[in-house]
Amino acid sequence: MKEEFIKLEINIPRTEIKDFIIDVASSLNNTFKKPNIIESQPIILNKKIDTDLFTVSEVARKLKVNTDYVYSLIKNGNLLALKLGSLKIRSTELERFLKYAEGKDFTDLNNIKELQSDK
DSSP states (O other): OOOOOOOOOOOOOGGGHHHHHHHHHHHHHHHHHSTTHHHHSOOOOOOOOOOOEEEHHHHHHHHTSOHHHHHHHHHTTSSOOEEESEEEEEHHHHHHHHHHHTTEEOSSTTSOEEOOOOO
């Protein structure tokens, strides 16, 4: 039986290649753990490049804080940003931050701690 080959072309920004390779490796690893699944199911990779960007002002409005506070979050490494003219924050980064920040007290950015209920 002659082996079939599939031509595959992928265009990925250099900044996304590491995450893409990790996703591929994880998908392949999960596929090969299951016997005979490679014959019956295609490998599906869903890697959507996040191009939704917010300005510092937009993030401040969403978080209901002032822009200085957002700049402090970026400076302290709590919120990742990129600079395209001015600082921008990806929507996925904002989602990641909100998940990370849930249940934490950010009153003092140099001493972030678990949120204590004040009863």
